[in-house]
Amino acid sequence: MNPIRVLLADDQRLVRAGFATMLSVEDDMQVVGQATDGQEAVNFAATHDVDVVLMDVQMPVLDGIRATERITSAGRGKVIILTTFERDDYLFDAIRCGASGFLLKNAEPEDLVAAVRAVAGGHALLAPQVTVRVIEQFARQLGGHQPAGHRDPGPEQQQKQALLASLTQREKEVLVCLAEGLSNAELAGKLYLAEATVKSHVSSLLAKIQVRDRVQAVVFAYESGLIRPGEG
Structure with a gap:
């Protein structure tokens, strides 16, 4: 079985490195790329096979919401939005733009791995502490x-x-x-x-x-x- 191909999109190098470390120990996952802004994520997804994108919201050049819309509308991967809950309003549009779910940046490693597997398997990530709050405000x-x-x-x-x-x-x-x-x-x-x-x-x-x-x-x-x- 082919591994789940993951693209990390976050302008903070330490955040990308942390997620890459968490995923690299899983036999069924492979971090195929890292992007420092939304446009890099869109460009990478357009030219590489990507199953799941872990997408930050606040990034330079192109924010994570617009990047999510471009990637999902082109069928180039499924997107999990990364959030700290500092700005909920940025997340509302993510739902309409095709995000498959949300994940807290301080998630435990097992939660991150489970989220990637769930979304790659065609399921949406509906964590009550994240998604219900976002959708209700939406x-x-x-x-x-x-x-x-x-x-x-x-x-x-x-x-x-x-x-x-x-x-x-x-x-x-x-x-x-x-x-x-x-x-x-x-x-x-x-x-x-x-x-x-x-x-x-x-x-x-x-x-x-x-x-x-x-x-x-x-x-x-x-x-x-x-x-x-x-x-x-």
């Missing part, structure tokens, strides 16, 4: 805190509501649990389901609401009105 910026009766839904909102209506009650319950940041195992325990059944429900609802991963499913939960910021 939803507030969209005006999701307003009562549904006070909004005049446009075509896009109407489409989301129609997709939401296509879900079964159980799939809606699963979607609410995803918005709470629950893992499959935690979700199975809460809903008294087998974990294999949970995976089936998750796959089904992702297809029905036409999103690519769990992060985008959580965004959908807020944008469709299934969940209001502050709930869950």
Whole structure:
């Protein structure tokens, strides 16, 4: 099996070196490149095979958000945003730009390794202490805190509501649990389901609401009105 090819993008050399050291001891991972700014990351991903990019937000030349958008839209790799939570507002757009998740810079080595494996395997990284906080604030910026009766839904909102209506009650319950940041195992325990059944429900609802991963499913939960910021 080919190793997971990882690109590190951070303007701090010590941060890159630390992550490289953590990943280098894993047999199934290979750090294939290091970028000191977003443009270098975009250029490297365009000319090399990259599976996962660990992307800082605040970098010179091109910030991590715009770099994420260019890399994911071109299908050149999946992106994990690195954050210290100093500036949450930089992270909101990352979700819409295709980020597959978030990771704290002071994460434990095992958490970093697990995150890279999860994203490389097609899963989104939904750490409750990061993603739910970011998405809830993102939803507030969209005006999701307003009562549904006070909004005049446009075509896009109407489409989301129609997709939401296509879900079964159980799939809606699963979607609410995803918005709470629950893992499959935690979700199975809460809903008294087998974990294999949970995976089936998750796959089904992702297809029905036409999103690519769990992060985008959580965004959908807020944008469709299934969940209001502050709930869950």
